[in-house]
Amino acid sequence: MTKTAAIIGGGVIGGGWAARFLLNGWDVRVFDPDPEVARKIREVLDNARHALPSLSDRVMPAEGKLSFHATIAEAVRDAAYIQESVPERLDIKHTTFAAIHAAAHPEAVIGSSTSGFKPSELAQGAENARQIMVCHPFNPVYLLPLAEVVPSPETSDAALKRAFSVLKEIGMKPVKIRREMDAHVADRFLEAVWREALWLIKDDVATTEEIDDIIRYGFGLRWAQMGLFETYRIAGGEAGMAHFIEQFGPALKWPWTKLMDVPELDDALVRKIADQSDAQSGMYSIRELERIRDTNLVLILRGLKTQNWGAGAVLNNIDSAAKDAAGLPDLQGLVRTLHRTVPLDWLDYNGHMTESRYLHAFADATDRFMEIIGCDAEYIASGGSYFTAETHIRHLDEVHAGAEITVDTQVLKGVGKKMHLFHRMHHADGRLLATGEHFLLHVSLKTRQSCPPAPHIEANLLDISRNHAALPMPEGAGRAISKP
Amino acid sequence: MTKTAAIIGGGVIGGGWAARFLLNGWDVRVFDPDPEVARKIREVLDNARHALPSLSDRVMPAEGKLSFHATIAEAVRDAAYIQESVPERLDIKHTTFAAIHAAAHPEAVIGSSTSGFKPSELAQGAENARQIMVCHPFNPVYLLPLAEVVPSPETSDAALKRAFSVLKEIGMKPVKIRREMDAHVADRFLEAVWREALWLIKDDVATTEEIDDIIRYGFGLRWAQMGLFETYRIAGGEAGMAHFIEQFGPALKWPWTKLMDVPELDDALVRKIADQSDAQSGMYSIRELERIRDTNLVLILRGLKTQNWGAGAVLNNIDSAAKDAAGLPDLQGLVRTLHRTVPLDWLDYNGHMTESRYLHAFADATDRFMEIIGCDAEYIASGGSYFTAETHIRHLDEVHAGAEITVDTQVLKGVGKKMHLFHRMHHADGRLLATGEHFLLHVSLKTRQSCPPAPHIEANLLDISRNHAALPMPEGAGRAISKP
Numbered sequence: 001m002t003k004t005a006a007i008i009g010g011g012v013i014g015g016g017w018a019a020r021f022l023l024n025g026w027d028v029r030v031f032d033p034d035p036e037v038a039r040k041i042r043e044v045l046d047n048a049r050h051a052l053p054s055l056s057d058r059v060m061p062a063e064g065k066l067s068f069h070a071t072i073a074e075a076v077r078d079a080a081y082i083q084e085s086v087p088e089r090l091d092i093k094h095t096t097f098a099a100i101h102a103a104a105h106p107e108a109v110i111g112s113s114t115s116g117f118k119p120s121e122l123a124q125g126a127e128n129a130r131q132i133m134v135c136h137p138f139n140p141v142y143l144l145p146l147a148e149v150v151p152s153p154e155t156s157d158a159a160l161k162r163a164f165s166v167l168k169e170i171g172m173k174p175v176k177i178r179r180e181m182d183a184h185v186a187d188r189f190l191e192a193v194w195r196e197a198l199w200l201i202k203d204d205v206a207t208t209e210e211i212d213d214i215i216r217y218g219f220g221l222r223w224a225q226m227g228l229f230e231t232y233r234i235a236g237g238e239a240g241m242a243h244f245i246e247q248f249g250p251a252l253k254w255p256w257t258k259l260m261d262v263p264e265l266d267d268a269l270v271r272k273i274a275d276q277s278d279a280q281s282g283m284y285s286i287r288e289l290e291r292i293r294d295t296n297l298v299l300i301l302r303g304l305k306t307q308n309w310g311a312g313a314v315l316n317n318i319d320s321a322a323k324d325a326a327g328l329p330d331l332q333g334l335v336r337t338l339h340r341t342v343p344l345d346w347l348d349y350n351g352h353m354t355e356s357r358y359l360h361a362f363a364d365a366t367d368r369f370m371e372i373i374g375c376d377a378e379y380i381a382s383g384g385s386y387f388t389a390e391t392h393i394r395h396l397d398e399v400h401a402g403a404e405i406t407v408d409t410q411v412l413k414g415v416g417k418k419m420h421l422f423h424r425m426h427h428a429d430g431r432l433l434a435t436g437e438h439f440l441l442h443v444s445l446k447t448r449q450s451c452p453p454a455p456h457i458e459a460n461l462l463d464i465s466r467n468h469a470a471l472p473m474p475e476g477a478g479r480a481i482s483k484p
Numbered sequence: 485m486t487k488t489a490a491i492i493g494g495g496v497i498g499g500g501w502a503a504r505f506l507l508n509g510w511d512v513r514v515f516d517p518d519p520e521v522a523r524k525i526r527e528v529l530d531n532a533r534h535a536l537p538s539l540s541d542r543v544m545p546a547e548g549k550l551s552f553h554a555t556i557a558e559a560v561r562d563a564a565y566i567q568e569s570v571p572e573r574l575d576i577k578h579t580t581f582a583a584i585h586a587a588a589h590p591e592a593v594i595g596s597s598t599s600g601f602k603p604s605e606l607a608q609g610a611e612n613a614r615q616i617m618v619c620h621p622f623n624p625v626y627l628l629p630l631a632e633v634v635p636s637p638e639t640s641d642a643a644l645k646r647a648f649s650v651l652k653e654i655g656m657k658p659v660k661i662r663r664e665m666d667a668h669v670a671d672r673f674l675e676a677v678w679r680e681a682l683w684l685i686k687d688d689v690a691t692t693e694e695i696d697d698i699i700r701y702g703f704g705l706r707w708a709q710m711g712l713f714e715t716y717r718i719a720g721g722e723a724g725m726a727h728f729i730e731q732f733g734p735a736l737k738w739p740w741t742k743l744m745d746v747p748e749l750d751d752a753l754v755r756k757i758a759d760q761s762d763a764q765s766g767m768y769s770i771r772e773l774e775r776i777r778d779t780n781l782v783l784i785l786r787g788l789k790t791q792n793w794g795a796g797a798v799l800n801n802i803d804s805a806a807k808d809a810a811g812l813p814d815l816q817g818l819v820r821t822l823h824r825t826v827p828l829d830w831l832d833y834n835g836h837m838t839e840s841r842y843l844h845a846f847a848d849a850t851d852r853f854m855e856i857i858g859c860d861a862e863y864i865a866s867g868g869s870y871f872t873a874e875t876h877i878r879h880l881d882e883v884h885a886g887a888e889i890t891v892d893t894q895v896l897k898g899v900g901k902k903m904h905l906f907h908r909m910h911h912a913d914g915r916l917l918a919t920g921e922h923f924l925l926h927v928s929l930k931t932r933q934s935c936p937p938a939p940h941i942e943a944n945l946l947d948i949s950r951n952h953a954a955l956p957m958p959e960g961a962g963r964a965i966s967k968p
Contacts, residue, residue: 186703192679195676197673205663211711212714217628273713289710302787389879479964
């Protein structure tokens with residue numbers, strides 16, 4: 001089977017799955033009887049193209065091929081992965097699974113986006129129950145990494161293993177739920193919070209906006225990076241987790257939630273919530289809110305990436321795998337030291353890549369070059385590194401978010417503790433965007449003074465600088481900003 | 485009354501309040517009979533000093549004076565703001581409030597950190613009930629902006645107004661709760677999630693680690709920036725909020741939560757959670773977890789700051805107020821264009837400010853200089869701006885997180901569309917850290933071609949460049965990296 005995914009049901013969730021697969025290089029075959037399906041999927045795809053590449057510090061695979069099909073049979077044929085996102089009615093789910101079974105490859109993974117049904121309910125009476133499981137994603141599917149994977153007792157280990165492998169390949173964090181249960185895990189939390197929120201609004205304790213503020217200025221900031229238990233572990237302090245739980249045990253007997261009871265969702269309460277929500281967010285269209293949300297998520301995820309923590313560590317693993325797969329660049333000619341897209345957080349108020357991110361890209365290129373000659377993380381941990389002493393940048397052209405850029409590096413000098421590099425940054429369309437000329441010194445991280453590098457680094461650098469001695473001196477090298 | 489806060493109860497929460505007040509320039513007087521209180525407060529303060537200044541893109545006020553006192557009377561005397569964070573027992577709270585009342589200024593705000601009690605319970609029988617309210621913070625108090633402010637029916641509007649003013653001044657986002665209720669708002673959500681989580685662990689549906697992953701790879705990322713209702717508004721799409729709620733109404737009748745019932749918190753369940761938590765996070769000490777959490781929060785909050793959204797907008801408002809208060813710098817000599825501390829996210833693997841952040845700081849200095857000569861946000865929106873064409877940086881010395889840095893700017897040339905600037909970056913200890921020489925061109929944002937600026941900008945620039953013509957040419961200006 002090739003990298004082909006079938007998306008059955010093309011709403012917000014199905015569209016999010018389609019976008020995630022496509023932008024990770026999979027071909028996607030969509031079935032949805034809705035005559036508007038192509039428009040709806042393109043809208044989700046536009047959002048995904050805007051935001052998802054910013055999560056990578058490399059270049060994403062070439063986008064896969066998107067096609068629409070008139071029948072389920074046609075959509076699922078040859079698909080290695082099939083995701084069902086049809087309405088939440090068990091009769092519709094059963095009809096859909098029967099049609100999938102009639103045409104699907106017997107080794108294909110069949111995942112369901114259901115929020116509430118147990119996989120054994122979905123697979124009731126199905127001959128191919130071994131292929132069926134819940135793979136429950138979170139909106140926006142193209143950005144949020146979580147997939148709750150819930151096998152039924154009949155799901156095969158082989159199918160589960162293939163599902164994990166595919167979900168990881170498309171950048172997700174699959175978490176296997178140990179026992180099937182109505183609404184799995186996350187939606188049980190969301191439902192509990194939702195029920196409590198309905199009471200708070202009905203009883204005029206807080207408005208929708210006040211509730212949102214209480215979440216996003218408070219515990220929401222904790223939950224984006226640690227969850228419930230790691231947060232409480234810290235709150236418990238050195239006394240430990242058991243102490244913390246016992247201390248908070250009495251609250252279980254207190255009237256701290258109305259969740260023994262749920263409010264009547266009558267017209268008046270629906271209207272109240274809708275009106276409050278208009279007052280809070282009505283100044284933005286849904287499309288604007290989606291873009292704001294997505295850019296915020298990119299920022300948060302890229303921040304976590306710099307700390308190699310949680311959802312950021314998942315993203316780094318993907319970057320590392322791509323780097324390992326690419327291997328060492330050619331060292332005879334110019335050395336390719338950077339190949340990435342410009343992420344959303346590299347822009348400024350002029351709408352283009354801001355000047356300090358040119359140096360960020362050049363510094364990443366220098367880091368990669370150091371790694372190539374042996375000054376890698378292990379060597380740096382042993383106490384040696386290169387520090388930049390002097391930099392000259394010419395900003396020659398503008399570049400915008402989502403653009404693919406490369407940096408190629410020429411060694412102008414590489415002798416003893418001295419390293420003189422010249423970087424050229426190009427847009428994928430061939431335009432020269434900038435040049436960066438950098439003079440570095442090897443230093444001891446103990447004394448913070450310059451000193452010669454380890455012999456293998458000196459030798460590697462010398463090899464490349466001998467190769468590069470044959471190259472012409474770059475235009476702009478050694479140039480200064482002329483004195484007035 | 486001066487900027488003096490009294491902290492009654494110096495545990496993790498009281499310590500967090502103390503740190504937030506101190507680092508925002510308030511004197512803090514602590515009362516806690518615990519002989520270890522000074523050590524405990526210093527530990528929280530160490531964490532706060534490490535992280536809180538990174539939320540500012542300016543310099544925080546000089547730290548206030550911390551003192552410890554043997555009696556409540558001594559601690560609260562002359563305090564404009566008094567925060568009670570003693571154990572959650574109503575008899576202890578009442579004794580504490582009586583002692584506060586005996587010595588406090590009649591205009592002082594008296595806030596309680598209680599998680600559960602209603603303010604009318606706290607103020608029962610108190611003569612000064614008008615001063616008393618709940619000001620419920622979230623751990624870590626020095627970083628998380630939310631304070632739930634709950635007045636009792638007897639709390640005066642004047643006291644409430646003063647509380648809001650103080651809480652905003654120390655960087656918080658106070659949210660007034662409309663009706664007092666057990667556990668206010670946030671802890672009702674947390675309690676609902678906690679009760680559900682206890683069931684999931686007891687029933688072996690998921691471990692503590694799996695639950696945390698489900699939160700932080702999924703809806704936790706949404707809740708750090710939007711809350712519940714704005715997130716669901718997006719999910720509802722163009723059909724609107726009322727449609728969304730009605731669609732999800734049926735789930736209220738489904739068995740999606742066990743919250744009609746709470747599990748028995750017996751020794752076996754406590755042990756099970758503690759063991760799972762050890763397996764998940766036991767490789768880190770609590771101190772390490774605190775540092776990881778705080779750096780992550782700084783990253784998330786600084787990310788939201790770049791988008792001027794949610795908790796980030798609160799931080800930007802504080803920076804703007806400080807900037808407005810500082811006014812225009814002197815334009816006769818070198819122009820002070822930057823004064824800030826180095827935030828945590830500006831470091832690299834060598835442990836010092838990474839090279840691209842030198843250019844980031846210089847670019848911010850250039851932006852400030854542009855604003856000073858009239859090229860401000862309004863002018864840029866009208867279609868003109870300056871683009872940097874060429875940059876030369878000398879990295880002369882290292883600088884670390886938390887250091888105070890300044891940039892002073894000399895105009896080397898400012899004629900027509902050309903602007904040639906020379907920035908000097910100093911550490912507060914006097915060391916010259918770097919110089920940045922920049923050649924900029926004024927451009928039309930429509931044609932993306934260079935063109936003369938508006939006459940008032942040209943005139944302002946010319947004035948300053950004439951003043952600066954008398955200054956000596958800076959050492960290092962016009963310098964190039966010498967060709968090998």
